[in-house]
Amino acid sequence: MAGAERIQHLADAVRYHRELYYNHAAPEVSDAEFDALWDELKELDPSNDVLHEVGPEPLPGTVKVEHMFPMRSLDKGVSDEDIIHFVTQSTFGGNRYLGQPKLDGSALSLEYVSGNLHRAATRGSGERGEDVTLNAKLVANVPLRLNVAVDCHVRGEVVMPLATFDEKYRDISPNPRNLCSGALRQKHGDGKADASDLIFQAYDVKFPKESPDMQNDSELLSWLQDAGIEPAPWTIFESEEPQKEMIEFTQEWGTKRASYKFEIDGIVFKLDNLSQRENLGMTAHHPRWALAWKFPSQEAFSVLLGVDWQTGRTGAVTPVARIAPQMVGGVTVENVTLHNVGEVQRLGVKIGDRVTITRRGDVIPKIIDNHGPASEEDLQNRFHADGTAFTGELLVSKIEIPNACPACGRELNMEGAFLRCIALECDARTARSLTYWCRTLEMDGIGEKLIEALLERGIVETIADLYRLNHTQISNLERMGDKSAYNALDELAKTRTLNLARFLHALGMERIGPEVATTISQHFTSLENLLRWTDEGLDEELTIIDGIGEKVAAIFREGINKRRSLIDELSSIISVTNESEASSGIFDGKSFCITGSLSRPRKEIALAIKNAGGKVVGSVSNNLDVLVAGQKAGSKLAKAESFGLEIWSEDELFGKFAEPKSGPKTLFDYDQ
Numbered sequence: 001m002a003g004a005e006r007i008q009h010l011a012d013a014v015r016y017h018r019e020l021y022y023n024h025a026a027p028e029v030s031d032a033e034f035d036a037l038w039d040e041l042k043e044l045d046p047s048n049d050v051l052h053e054v055g056p057e058p059l060p061g062t063v064k065v066e067h068m069f070p071m072r073s074l075d076k077g078v079s080d081e082d083i084i085h086f087v088t089q090s091t092f093g094g095n096r097y098l099g100q101p102k103l104d105g106s107a108l109s110l111e112y113v114s115g116n117l118h119r120a121a122t123r124g125s126g127e128r129g130e131d132v133t134l135n136a137k138l139v140a141n142v143p144l145r146l147n148v149a150v151d152c153h154v155r156g157e158v159v160m161p162l163a164t165f166d167e168k169y170r171d172i173s174p175n176p177r178n179l180c181s182g183a184l185r186q187k188h189g190d191g192k193a194d195a196s197d198l199i200f201q202a203y204d205v206k207f208p209k210e211s212p213d214m215q216n217d218s219e220l221l222s223w224l225q226d227a228g229i230e231p232a233p234w235t236i237f238e239s240e241e242p243q244k245e246m247i248e249f250t251q252e253w254g255t256k257r258a259s260y261k262f263e264i265d266g267i268v269f270k271l272d273n274l275s276q277r278e279n280l281g282m283t284a285h286h287p288r289w290a291l292a293w294k295f296p297s298q299e300a301f302s303v304l305l306g307v308d309w310q311t312g313r314t315g316a317v318t319p320v321a322r323i324a325p326q327m328v329g330g331v332t333v334e335n336v337t338l339h340n341v342g343e344v345q346r347l348g349v350k351i352g353d354r355v356t357i358t359r360r361g362d363v364i365p366k367i368i369d370n371h372g373p374a375s376e377e378d379l380q381n382r383f384h385a386d387g388t389a390f391t392g393e394l395l396v397s398k399i400e401i402p403n404a405c406p407a408c409g410r411e412l413n414m415e416g417a418f419l420r421c422i423a424l425e426c427d428a429r430t431a432r433s434l435t436y437w438c439r440t441l442e443m444d445g446i447g448e449k450l451i452e453a454l455l456e457r458g459i460v461e462t463i464a465d466l467y468r469l470n471h472t473q474i475s476n477l478e479r480m481g482d483k484s485a486y487n488a489l490d491e492l493a494k495t496r497t498l499n500l501a502r503f504l505h506a507l508g509m510e511r512i513g514p515e516v517a518t519t520i521s522q523h524f525t526s527l528e529n530l531l532r533w534t535d536e537g538l539d540e541e542l543t544i545i546d547g548i549g550e551k552v553a554a555i556f557r558e559g560i561n562k563r564r565s566l567i568d569e570l571s572s573i574i575s576v577t578n579e580s581e582a583s584s585g586i587f588d589g590k591s592f593c594i595t596g597s598l599s600r601p602r603k604e605i606a607l608a609i610k611n612a613g614g615k616v617v618g619s620v621s622n623n624l625d626v627l628v629a630g631q632k633a634g635s636k637l638a639k640a641e642s643f644g645l646e647i648w649s650e651d652e653l654f655g656k657f658a659e660p661k662s663g664p665k666t667l668f669d670y671d672q
């Protein structure tokens with residue numbers, strides 16, 4: 001075939017197969033075959049339109065994106081010497097460096113055209129990633145429109161807050177990082193994690209056309225902030241010997257790391273001055289002006305002494321390993337997770353084996369490697385956290401995988417790599433689902449302790465029983481005074497009327513977070529309609545809703561069926577009000593910025609505004625409509641005042657939703 005003909009053939013083939021992939025989910029060729037077509041076309045005709053076309057909204061992960069600016073990897077370092085060396089070899093580029101925590105998530109490139117989010121892509125090979133626009137739009141702080149009508153490619157990392165990971169995903173994934181790339185690349189609602197649980201943190205921006213006139217990287221980060229993008233925090237080092245400050249900075253973060261809101265695995269140092277960067281240039285592999293410094297790995301050896309199995313709220317039964325006490329990352333560890341049955345089998349680990357454990361950030365330490373039988377010496381010179389000597393003995397046995405639930409004794413099911421107790425009446429699950437109900441509905445006066453006491457005495461068995469409690473029953477409990485009993489009853493009374501979305505969320509069903517609950521509720525509008533759907537058994541109806549995959553629809557139906565008697569009982573005691581269809585859009589077209597300290601998580605307020613049709617931006621400009629200012633609001637408040645913008649308190653914002661026009665809403669009911 002002649003050149004032009006071949007090119008046309010390749011272009012047609014790429015377009016044809018891409019169409020099959022994402023519009024019909026019926027690929028005829030493998031990914032590798034597709035890549036081969038793509039690569040050949042790219043080689044023969046790099047500017048071919050087909051390579052640069054953007055589909056309408058392709059399903060995540062099915063369309064390749066050629067990065068206009070390759071996402072290169074950086075030179076790596078792990079020691080103080082590496083920092084000294086980096087500064088020495090780049091210092092003629094100036095004495096001013098910038099440092100940012102190296103976030104451990106998934107890299108993302110956001111392409112804006114005239115300030116509108118046009119496309120989002122994963123890093124992929126660095127040259128070519130995957131189109132994940134659909135899911136990137138769900139990430140809470142990714143603006144669909146910037147405050148500036150400019151073309152730019154914003155680079156950053158999507159991460160999952162560790163608090164969210166602990167609350168929702170610990171049962172299903174070993175770490176937040178795995179969930180991040182999964183959530184970006186998944187098809188609608190069928191992945192493990194919701195993209196709306198992710199946060200974007202920017203570290204770079206490139207301009208395909210003209211760029212704003214700036215000397216330093218730090219100015220670009222400020223520019224991003226004004227444009228409405230949240231950069232990862234940065235620090236400038238510009239003393240005579242910046243390497244000293246930089247080394248101290250790594251030590252500071254080494255300590256702060258364990259309590260930081262995201263997982264980080266090091267610090268990225270960059271020369272701040274952009275033209276000096278150009279002068280330094282690249283080696284064959286990486287730019288000379290940057291260093292990705294990683295924390296020394298927090299790994300250590302210990303001995304596996306035993307395994308306890310625990311049942312979680314979703315019924316997952318997970319193995320927790322007891323090990324000989326071992327310091328890792330400055331903390332003495334005696335319990336580590338083995339994650340699930342699949343992991344126990346993969347490691348082939350036995351009690352009495354010598355194991356490698358690792359601890360990163362805030363996350364529970366885990367066993368990552370097995371070295372076979374330990375010796376007596378492996379147990380010597382070990383101390384508990386309180387300084388007393390460890391005296392345990394070396395026992396050798398297989399890890400017994402339980403047949404019965406450790407909490408309720410019922411038979412367990414195997415689901416993939418997980419053991420699961422499917423009994424809803426399971427003690428472990430009951431305690432946790434009661435706690436979840438109360439926490440989701442923000443009943444501060446009813447905590448874990450009170451729930452345990454009520455369960456222990458048999459006063460309460462189900463969520464419905466909570467609403468049958470009387471004053472004497474509560475005040476008779478240990479450490480519960482008259483006042484706290486009234487308080488608990490008050491808080492229960494407040495939740496006797498709930499709208500559907502809030503009700504579904506609080507039931508704590510697997511995979512049904514606040515957003516999915518809202519979507520489902522807006523579809524069915526009433527509990528009655530929803531129960532009719534569950535009875536009829538048609539999954540198709542639910543999968544036509546944007547964001548709900550077949551798998552989630554099936555899990556949801558099963559969750560409702562399992563809880564049917566509870567739902568019937570509850571709805572006879574409390575009133576579940578109807579959900580209005582989709583948002584009424586009282587904030588249609590309005591832009592909001594949120595600042596200061598507020599009584600609710602910022603993400604929750606942002607979501608409420610978005611659900612009402614408003615947009616949330618990261619900074620104040622004179623075309624902003626409303627600044628929502630909490631306590632201790634600083635420069636943004638001053639700026640908004642100087643522009644004469646409208647400024648609302650949190651209460652005033654809430655007040656807008658309470659106005660009759662908006663009808664019953666779920667807007668503020670999110671517990672993230």
Ligand SMILES: [Zn+2]
Pocket residue numbers: 311405406407408409410421422423426427428
């Ligand atoms: Zn059980």
